[in-house]
Amino acid sequence: MKLVYFKLRNPFNFSPHRFELGRPFTFYKSHADNFFFLKLYELNENEYPAFYQYHLEYFLKENAGEEKDFFSYVYDDNH
Template sequence: MNLSYFKPRKPFSFSPHPFDLGTFMGLWQNHDDNHFLLKIYRMNEKEFSSYYAYHLNYALKNNLTSSEDFFSHVWQIVQSRIKHFEMQDPFSNNHGMHRQNLAKLQQFQKYPNRIDEWNGRPANIVITEKDELT
């Protein structure tokens, strides 16, 4: 069973919350990560914390995960997509869109990095940041 930590849009709901994920038909199974990222691409940077909190609260309220696991899940989804865009052909017809999406994901990733109280990111990143502080 694939567990989604994100709040789905109810099928045939024509007035969903702006942060609910999915289409008017609902959320496609196993595509929740794509829907989560699609919202980020169109989102203003000021909304990142509210968006993250909205889905975290949903996951906690429904006993789907802990705050730490939710953080790790989101961080990994974003990091994987960043790597994906970095590997794309810079001469493809979609290069402009890839650059915009990459920039938006890098902006978003700054938010979870600021709230990482568990050092939930890969050890090499956490150690590098701590070394820079000393």
């Protein structure tokens, strides 16, 4: 089973949470990592902790992992 690391927006939801990832209509789950970094560039630095926490909570809810698994995935540049 593939782990889901990030909360992806529904492509037809025109009022998503501001930390959800993706674009309306054209969205591929395989590009979630790219959308994660695009969102980072859009945010102010003081929003990074809340952004990280938002996706960490989603990861922990959807997977049987721990924070160290999520952190390793986000921090690792080899995936």
